[in-house]
Amino acid sequence: MTAAAAWTLRPATAADLEPLAELRAAAMRPDLERLGRHDEHRVRQRLRDAYRPEHTSVVEVPGRPGPAGCLALAPDDPPGTLLLEHFYLDPALHGRGLGTAVLRAALERADAAGLAVRLNVLQGSPARRLYERHGFALESEDPVDVYLHRPAPLERPTT
Numbered sequence: 001m002t003a004a005a006a007w008t009l010r011p012a013t014a015a016d017l018e019p020l021a022e023l024r025a026a027a028m029r030p031d032l033e034r035l036g037r038h039d040e041h042r043v044r045q046r047l048r049d050a051y052r053p054e055h056t057s058v059v060e061v062p063g064r065p066g067p068a069g070c071l072a073l074a075p076d077d078p079p080g081t082l083l084l085e086h087f088y089l090d091p092a093l094h095g096r097g098l099g100t101a102v103l104r105a106a107l108e109r110a111d112a113a114g115l116a117v118r119l120n121v122l123q124g125s126p127a128r129r130l131y132e133r134h135g136f137a138l139e140s141e142d143p144v145d146v147y148l149h150r151p152a153p154l155e156r157p158t159t
Helices: 014-034 040-050 098-112 127-133
Strands: 008-011 056-060 069-076 081-089 116-122 137-141 145-150
Touching (some): 040 081, 069 098, 098 116, 098 127
Antiparallel strands (some): 056 069, 116 145
8 A cells, every 4th residue: 555545634733843844854855965055953853833723634544653744735926825834744655656746635625616726835846846846937036046936716607
């Protein structure tokens, strides 16, 4: 069974913060090192400073101890927009379709609510291709970050 075949999301709690900070550090290390921006303390502290469990879900894979990943979807500006942030998977699970499955489920919820979604990804990150395959397009970029946007679904006329 692949990781994408069996996974669940559960609401995050305050107790998830440190395991998720460690997960973030592992997931982001290659991109941060490539950009010359890796800092062992800062990579964890940024999640600690921004952690909002009420908007965060923990990805669990049966038989696997601890979180397999997480993602946060929170209301953002302009109204009618969600910010997708803190989407991390254990690097051991990359390339197995889990990220695609989790992202697809999150975007289906956003679409059902008629909401646009924004996010940012580090320059050169392979995750950018995942987001672009799911309808995200370039909004802006700087030397470190790429800001992507996925519009709300078009309203369908009622018959």
